[in-house]
Amino acid sequence: MNGERNARFAAQAPHWPRRAQPPAGAPNVLVILFDDVGFSDFGCYGSTISTPNIDRLAASGLRFSGFHTTAMCSTTRAALLTGRNHHSVGVGCLANFDSGFPGYRGKICREAGTLAEMLRPHGYSTYMVGKWHVVPVDETGPRGPVDGWPLGRGFDRFYGFMDAETDQYAPELVLDNTPIPSPGSYESGYHLTADLADQAIRYLADHVAAEPDAPFLMWLAPGACHAPHQAPRNLIMHYDRHFEHGWDEERDARLARQKTMGLVPDNAAVPPLNDFVQPWAAHGEDERRLFRRLQGAYAAMLDHADHHIGRVLDFLQTADLAENTLVIVMSDNGASQEGLAQGFVNAMGPYNMRPELMAEKIERIDDIGGPDTHSNFPFGWAMNANTPLKRYKQNTHGGGIRDPLVMSWPKGIAARGEIRHQFAHAVDLVPTLLDLIGVTAPDVINGVAQMPLEGESFAKAIAAPDAPSRSSPQYFEMFGHRGIVHEGWKAVAFHPPGTAFESDRWELYHLDEDFSEIHDLSDEMPEKLDELVSLWWDEAEKHQVLPLDDRFGPRFAENAARRLGDRRVFTFHKGMGHLPTDVTPDLRSRSYRIDAHVSLKGGDEGVLVAHGDATCGYSFYLKDSALHHDINVGQHQIVSAQLNDLAAGAHVLSYRAIRQESGPMQGVLLVDDKEVARADIVFGFVNFISWSGLDIGHDRSSPVSLYPAPFRFTGELAKIVVTIEDDQTDHAEGAAQVVLARE
Template sequence: MLPIPDPQHVGLTTYDARDPNTKYPPITMLRPPAGAPNVLIVLLDDIGFGASSAFGGPCNTPVAERLASGGVKLNRFHTTALCSPTRQALLTGRNHHSVGMGAVTELATSAPGNSSVRPKNKAPIAETLKLNGYSTAQFGKCHEVPVWEVSPVGPFDQWPTGSGFEYFYGFVGGEANQYYPGLYECTTAVEPPKTPEEGYTLTEDLADRAVTWVRQQKALTPDKPFFMYFAPGATHAPHHVPKQWSDKYTGKFEEGWDVLREQIFARQKELGVIPENAELTKRHAEIPAWDDMPADLKPVLARQMEIYAGFLEQTDHEVGRVIDAIGDLGVLDDTLVFYIIGDNGASAEGTPNGCFNEMTTFNGLPGIETTEFLLSKIDDFGTPRAYNHYAVGWAHALCAPYQWTKQIASHWGGTRNGTIVHWPAGFDDKGKTRDQFHHVIDIAPTILEAAGLPAPTFVNGIQQAPLEGVSMLAMLRDNDAPETHDVQYFEIMGNRGIYHQGWTAVTKHRTPWLQDAPPFANDIWELYGPDDWTQAHNLAKENPDKLSELQRLWLIEAVKYNVVPLDDRSVERFNPDMAGRPQLIRGNHQLLFAGMRVSENCVVNVKNKSHSVTANVVVPETGANGVVITQGGSVGGWTLYAHEGKLKYCYSFFGIDYYIVAAEHPIPAGNHQVRMEFAYDGDGLAKGGTVTLYYDGKAVGNGRVDRTQPMAFSADEACDVGADSGSPASPEYGPTGNAFSGVIDWVQIDLGEDSHDHLITAKDRFNIAMTKQ
């Protein structure tokens, strides 16, 4: 029962503390059982089974290799094929639908399996460990908070600090700009400690914080074990990395993704991470061949992969700094390390050509990135000027030898992730592999068994449902241990499958980059046998009885864990009223105050419609300068600011065009109302508009914005009042030192009645959510 009840004193109560009969037991500090290890979970993002050199890939990961040489590799470890579901399953020891995370948080519905709300009877492992005496901290990505709770007003019970972690430093959402992240310390928005020009990257910052935290824990409470969850958000797009990392791979991918896939496959057999009789699965027609790509585009495509490989190597290096810090403290042998190389397969969300700014794809405008444009930006890929993602073909290659990629929960390309477990004090094998089937829900019960702790019956007064995973400890200690995870369902947005004692039955319902969603009745099931390591030979026609048996088993598991009703809807899931989830902001007006930072989900939508922004400000005698309000950043957004005393409005169209409108004269000193009115041209989406600036109701400037972004400004940057906290939305100020020089009393956004949002298709709305995770 957690929290553990306080001991109650029963005995003689004396009048005088000097009385020799005055006896009370000493106060003791809560500690887990003797021998309970420290625990470190490293979870990387969007990485295929065949990406890391530890599993035969082209991306150099020496830290993963070092841990594997001192521990074991898990060759049949599985995730859910998508971000939020894998993370919630990992942290709770339950299947993702069982804890409300059937898809990403942005697609939540009122159905229990898709609500994004973690049931109170399924407490996370961090809470259990904390209440048993562990120090707990999370660093990096958190994408398990319901979207209506990602704001300064909370509630915060599903943020990391409400989920058992005593300390959190990272970002809340699907992805982060590696150079300009939106960071939180616990639940408070904070700024990065330095700029990209000063050498800042997010993963290094996270490692710095993790090293500081673990040193502090062991310096002050050396007898208290820690639980650290290090989830840097790399290598999710945007693929950002300093050139010294990506330049290591210059010229290494010019033969293309089909040759790369063959090379990975050969190395995997040499390493023994797949058996000798494993077959390389065929490339599907939806994935273009390298030879079919335009010759003039290939240098850009090769550079995309160079950037990605450098990004993964840098990420592994920063993980190594955390590992080394633990080693320097003398406790690495007593630390149970799980290094999970990917929360799903490699991401195929970058389109067949890849992109320089993935926001163009999110907005349904990939065509504006022509081959000529991409070639002109080739040296900017991976830098703060880019927001890039690689092409589908690279993702497929990095999932070798399996079929498909991220989001496709039916096949191993989406769900099989190389994992390394290292615990010298806990098991003897070094440099070995394990072939038993396991799933991410098995991590939590493994930790509890290693720590000698029972799964709690009650947590915070609520009776707990059983864990749904099984411990891997026997397998880690004995290569010949029997397989204990003998049945596991999979489902993401209709892509589904079932594993049972070596057999798999699967059906791919939709292709991520095509957004096709046929009726469920039209789905074609495939059957693969126990000896088919890569799911290369479909036995559905040869063994229909076995297929029928597994289909029935999938349905049983689906009912048990809230997978049904299957839900591949798009437009309905984007309408909160139809989906049945709350929404924080309603109506056509929003009042904001200085110092506020709110996500795009929590701001009235100014796209495709006329709108105005009004602010009451006090300008000092020295003049006005700095940001009044901004939304988005250099990859797309707008900002109302003062520059050289004058009020200005800048609209950044994907960072390709900057439309700047300036007032005719400076804002006078004193209390004034400044205003920007945007008169939308209408007649469809992404049109331009006329901008008029006002001081105290008098027009002082006007200009044009020729084209706008129709659906999203940014995947991760916020709306800020009083300063621009991310990448700068205007080239006239930098990422720091842009705070407003005066006082901002309030800012109000008002929407017009000419919205064209109804023209956004269900397919495009769905694409926005599924690519922002």
């Protein structure tokens, strides 16, 4: 009987399901997405900042002069990844908040598949390295959900950070779906950009070892050049005198080089100085020296990133992958205005209403770019970075949305060093790549019916310099700033926050004749303006842009309150891992209490709980037989109490922050509920605690207070209990005033 069964099954033919096969000759795709880099900052776009590796890609391929983004990072990434407009997919603004409307959820909807999800069924391996920032940051904690993380959106591997920015020496890192410690420190020579390049090379080398003939998609998104501007000191000093002539002369020189290159028309001119920017000569010598150094840190960060991108490109050559790899280099928006008029050495103090006076900036000038700085350059250098365009990131004038785009594919792009002037937009990248690869967007992904792609392929423009630009209009909106481009014309409105949208003045430019948006034709051609403004409203309704919302700080406050709900007690037990900052207790502008349940044996020291890093945060710790609590907002405010007579055994060590209606906050230390020290805390957390998260029993790699990290607690820590009170004051307006750089 058993023999008959075996014979019956043996007669069947074995079968192996056919593995997904890419189209013949399908290229590898390497997308390199910079952060906050202006239109003119690459060498091949007119700058004297050293970017030889990006420049060699341009020489072997194409540059676009008419590529546009969305004015912010989360939003551009959503459009680039999906081929749909950012409001359409639910990322109308930053991933850091959810406004409760379909266009503003802060998370890419399932109906909008990502490029990785589209290519993986065609045999592509997919790798994500660097900044993600298209999932609500309150979903980046230990309970997720992780469905919006890179591995949940089609990538096979992920190594990078989830939020808008991170410290380059002590980054908040995730490997696949798990937070990991920082691999090094400033003292050890670690820098995140180098680490990301190492990991990109690792993924590519593993790919070649496993299946060299399979194509790959790699999305490499370094933190450069988003603040904090951190780079090796020798490189910062290399650029210290490089820009001593100032931003006025530098803008003129960049425009002249752009004209020589053929990037901009001969009639292009630099616009008048942006609002609140003074001529270089109007600043004193100390100011000019500071501004040069801050620009030097930015330039060094870009130079440094280019060097490590070169290592990745060199590996492609070594592994015989370069010929059939389509490499794309771009920025997510224009250069940032968040350094304000004078720039910052450590912006975290001003974000919490602690002024950073010019004298302090000058005193700390040699710290710029180092581990205890959160540096950002002033308006003038951001304006220069966007040469020859108006305004900045966040704005819908050219400085916010017209960005560099370099493409090189030796096997597939015949052009060598050519320029394309057609209008294109971030939303057009996915249709273009699908076109070049030879696949179509799926109707269904993981059982979810997909919305149509909203971008248009510009593959024909890659092949032919005289190919037409896309035919459909492209709208823009960010924080109430609005714009629309159609058939060579642009209508744009700058929106002062807090004012009525109906009061905004729309401007009209003929982009085909006016690259820099200087000649406003709204009074001369009111019918054309009305046509475009009406078209904007149609597009806005179609793509979930409405209702308009110009609030900045209040949306962050709402998100924090919604996440918190009725919860007032947070318990962190021994063995807990790292908590990202957006899932930690909200201690801003309120009273609270921290209780550390410990067992001491005598002579114990170390961190009980720490949230933040050397630029900003708080730490509760034992050192030199004393209990300390430090609120660091660019200034250490330490309350201390000696514990020489404290007996060994179990104790509760506590810190209370007591907010008062008038006068400074009170910081109180307690041992077993008995007060042992009290001090005034002049500067508390008003808007932001830190980009770095929270740990118990140690401080990760960038110490909040005056001790060497990780300064592990040598006693027994059972748990930390944080209790917050309901007396929080409104910090939202302050956040709006300082233009908090969480994007």
